[in-house]
Amino acid sequence: MSTERAAARTPDNVLERFHGVIPAGGTGTRLWPLSRAAAPKFLHDLTGSGSTLIRATYDRLRPLCDGRTMVVTGIVHRRAVLEQLPEIEDMNLVLESEPKDSGAAIGLAAAILHRRDPGIIMGSFAADQVIAPVEVFQDAVRAAIHTAAEGYIVTIGIKPTHPSTGFGYIRAGEPLAIDGAPSARAVIEFVEKPSQEVADGYIASGDYSWNAGMFVAPVDLMLKHLSANEPDLYAGLMEIAEAWDTPQRVEVARRVWPTLPKIAIDYAVAEPAAAAGDVAMIPGEFNWDDVGDFAAIGRLNPAEENSELTVMGEGARVFSENASGIVVSDTKRVIALIGIDDVVIVDTPDALLVTTKEHAQEVKKAVERLRASGDTDVL
Amino acid sequence: MSTERAAARTPDNVLERFHGVIPAGGTGTRLWPLSRAAAPKFLHDLTGSGSTLIRATYDRLRPLCDGRTMVVTGIVHRRAVLEQLPEIEDMNLVLESEPKDSGAAIGLAAAILHRRDPGIIMGSFAADQVIAPVEVFQDAVRAAIHTAAEGYIVTIGIKPTHPSTGFGYIRAGEPLAIDGAPSARAVIEFVEKPSQEVADGYIASGDYSWNAGMFVAPVDLMLKHLSANEPDLYAGLMEIAEAWDTPQRVEVARRVWPTLPKIAIDYAVAEPAAAAGDVAMIPGEFNWDDVGDFAAIGRLNPAEENSELTVMGEGARVFSENASGIVVSDTKRVIALIGIDDVVIVDTPDALLVTTKEHAQEVKKAVERLRASGDTDVL
Numbered sequence: 182m183s184t185e186r187a188a189a190r191t192p193d194n195v196l197e198r199f200h201g202v203i204p205a206g207g208t209g210t211r212l213w214p215l216s217r218a219a220a221p222k223f224l225h226d227l228t229g230s231g232s233t234l235i236r237a238t239y240d241r242l243r244p245l246c247d248g249r250t251m252v253v254t255g256i257v258h259r260r261a262v263l264e265q266l267p268e269i270e271d272m273n274l275v276l277e278s279e280p281k282d283s284g285a286a287i288g289l290a291a292a293i294l295h296r297r298d299p300g301i302i303m304g305s306f307a308a309d310q311v312i313a314p315v316e317v318f319q320d321a322v323r324a325a326i327h328t329a330a331e332g333y334i335v336t337i338g339i340k341p342t343h344p345s346t347g348f349g350y351i352r353a354g355e356p357l358a359i360d361g362a363p364s365a366r367a368v369i370e371f372v373e374k375p376s377q378e379v380a381d382g383y384i385a386s387g388d389y390s391w392n393a394g395m396f397v398a399p400v401d402l403m404l405k406h407l408s409a410n411e412p413d414l415y416a417g418l419m420e421i422a423e424a425w426d427t428p429q430r431v432e433v434a435r436r437v438w439p440t441l442p443k444i445a446i447d448y449a450v451a452e453p454a455a456a457a458g459d460v461a462m463i464p465g466e467f468n469w470d471d472v473g474d475f476a477a478i479g480r481l482n483p484a485e486e487n488s489e490l491t492v493m494g495e496g497a498r499v500f501s502e503n504a505s506g507i508v509v510s511d512t513k514r515v516i517a518l519i520g521i522d523d524v525v526i527v528d529t530p531d532a533l534l535v536t537t538k539e540h541a542q543e544v545k546k547a548v549e550r551l552r553a554s555g556d557t558d559v560l
Numbered sequence: 561m562s563t564e565r566a567a568a569r570t571p572d573n574v575l576e577r578f579h580g581v582i583p584a585g586g587t588g589t590r591l592w593p594l595s596r597a598a599a600p601k602f603l604h605d606l607t608g609s610g611s612t613l614i615r616a617t618y619d620r621l622r623p624l625c626d627g628r629t630m631v632v633t634g635i636v637h638r639r640a641v642l643e644q645l646p647e648i649e650d651m652n653l654v655l656e657s658e659p660k661d662s663g664a665a666i667g668l669a670a671a672i673l674h675r676r677d678p679g680i681i682m683g684s685f686a687a688d689q690v691i692a693p694v695e696v697f698q699d700a701v702r703a704a705i706h707t708a709a710e711g712y713i714v715t716i717g718i719k720p721t722h723p724s725t726g727f728g729y730i731r732a733g734e735p736l737a738i739d740g741a742p743s744a745r746a747v748i749e750f751v752e753k754p755s756q757e758v759a760d761g762y763i764a765s766g767d768y769s770w771n772a773g774m775f776v777a778p779v780d781l782m783l784k785h786l787s788a789n790e791p792d793l794y795a796g797l798m799e800i801a802e803a804w805d806t807p808q809r810v811e812v813a814r815r816v817w818p819t820l821p822k823i824a825i826d827y828a829v830a831e832p833a834a835a836a837g838d839v840a841m842i843p844g845e846f847n848w849d850d851v852g853d854f855a856a857i858g859r860l861n862p863a864e865e866n867s868e869l870t871v872m873g874e875g876a877r878v879f880s881e882n883a884s885g886i887v888v889s890d891t892k893r894v895i896a897l898i899g900i901d902d903v904v905i906v907d908t909p910d911a912l913l914v915t916t917k918e919h920a921q922e923v924k925k926a927v928e929r930l931r932a933s934g935d936t937d938v939l
Binding site: 213214371388415500502503513514515516517518519520521524526528530531532533535536537539540543546547550551554556559 | 590592593683694877879881882892893894896897898900902905907909910911912913914916918919922923924925929930933935938
């Protein structure tokens with residue numbers, strides 16, 4: 182057992198140590214032209230709930246954090262994020278002047294929180310995932326907090342619904358027998374996106390969960406692994422964190438941030454921590470979707486009764502005759518569909534996508550072609 | 561032989577008696593949303609030639625008319641038609657204050673021309689057809705003029721390329737042995753759009769041509785049949801024609817036009833004239849297309865080499881990956897197509913159509929639904 186585990190406080194106040202962190206990055210290329218650099222996935226309501234994904238993420242954490250939530254996003258999204266989350270204070274809004282990958286983004290949140298209180302347990306949840314029921318999610322997070330309080334970096338594993346080759350997996354080990362977290366298990370390793378054959382084996386074994394990038398951890402344990410694995414990154418983050426709650430915040434961040442190395446949190450912390458026996462897993466029994474493409478939007482937004490066509494978008498004016506699939510309308514234009522099946526149509530003021538559910542994953546390729554051709558005005 | 565046939569002038573000056581008439585009406589509903597009330601089919605370049613269909617129609621007739629051309633169109637299209645045909649004088653631009661069908665439109669042209677010179681032979685050719693080679697068309701019209709000069713209403717029949725159920729047919733009789741028109745035949749009757757079985761029989765017999773609504777006729781013979789079949793229409797048209805080349809033109813047209821009965825020229829003149837033995841036919845050996853739907857646009861505009869996608873529209877920004885079909889772009893938007901076959905996409909500023917070549921004929925139905933729902937702003 183590590184020092185942190187031994188130092189865990191009593192279970193009574195454990196939940197009060199929890200702070201939410203919401204990394205809001207990534208443009209969601211597979212959802213172009215709806216999602217794009219200027220209006221990424223997390224700023225859209227992709228479930229028809231009336232909430233953008235980032236607002237839903239915040240609301241899902243609210244009963245656990247009671248306002249103790251930090252958001253990390255690109256500086257260009259400042260205004261849009263504050264429109265969605267007006268309750269976020271400046272000190273809890275980390276604005277990246279340029280993208281530096283998840284190691285720096287989540288590491289800086291850990292460093293700032295650690296400076297405020299080294300006993301904080303942070304929970305990091307991406308801004309662009311869809312989860313239901315929220316109560317089941319919240320129970321899993323509570324169990325993760327209890328487990329983290331015992332000195333673990335705790336990932337919430339998603340129970341696979343099929344042998345996906347599109348996700349990384351978490352390989353679970355022995356049960357940990359932790360108070361308040363009876364389902365907690367040790368994590369043996371994280372594994373990268375597998376081949377189909379390997380994925381089939383994972384599902385059959387029952388020991389593998391999807392890695393959704395959700396984790397709950399004591400900030401001091403996060404920083405311990407970060408300093409061991411990425412000392413330069415750690416030093417830079419500590420320098421910014423030192424200045425964060427002072428008048429020097431902007432000046433120091435502006436100077437240091439661009440010098441930070443780019444590395445994913447998986448390599449900077451999670452994988453080495455797993456190798457060190459410091460990672461645990463709580464199985465997530467909720468429904469989870471990372472809304473990876475427009476086919477996912479079709480799944481998340483069933484068509485109305487007597488229709489096979491999902492229509493999304495306020496004020497959409499869609500007329501269909503023998504058509505099925507998905508229409509996402511981000512304009513006031515009339516859209517007429519006739520005799521076409523499993524189609525995906527995304528209509529925005531400056532770009533139109535027409536594909537099929539089957540080819541939804543290939544949208545990324547089209548975006549790459551557009552970028553290569555210099556048509557970046559619509560990306 | 562009718563009086564008119566006996567009164568025919570010498571063949572020498574027959575071609576000089578010819579005047580072209582271009583009825584430019586109809587919204588081309590099957591080409592919505594490209595073609596619509598405010599910008600009907602004839603105002604578009606649907607062949608990639610650089611000319612709108614009405615301009616191409618005018619140019620095709622020019623060697624035969626030498627400026628003796630009259631256009632009949634809706635008053636809302638005045639400006640657009642004059643932009644296309646700046647050489648048209650006011651006296652030769654008949655503006656309908658409301659649509660009154662082809663009987664009134666073509667009948668008024670005949671009446672005005674007759675008042676200028678009762679010896680005129682008119683030739684009426686719709687503004688929205690595609691014809692090639694033009695020389696073969698012009699030879700057919702010359703033969704039709706020679707035949708008309710013998711006292712016939714002469715239709716130009718289109719040699720069927722397949723047993724279409726979408727066109728009316730012309731049933732030809734005996735050859736007429738007319739100087740300058742060796743292919744001229746009598747017409748026994750006009751027949752409406754047939755069933756498939758009947759159409760198959762027509763093709764097998766060799767005596768049937770498609771009725772493209774093209775005809776060449778002495779104006780006095782046109783008016784004779786019009787007065788016999790539709791005396792009220794005839795009287796109204798004569799009243800307008802009387803005032804046409806006087807300062808009273810606008811006042812009289814505005815008063816009388818709305819009172820005219822609505823009837824197609826086929827019923828008002830062509831069919832009764834055929835029954836009376838006054839109709840002849842010249843076989844048209846040219847390629848003819850009425851651009852009836854977007855599949856026709858695909859036929860008329862082959863894809864570029866190494867592509868199965870026809871792209872139309874100046875400044876179109878289309879990116880495709882494993883896609884075939886037709887894209888008509890009337891905007892500057894980026895259009896991305898991925899993994900979709902035989903698609904038809906028509907992108908305009910306020911309306912988008914997505915269908916397939918196979919379902920192109922059903923566009924009319926969608927337009928009717930839009931009209932029924934009150935969404936007439938895009939029609």
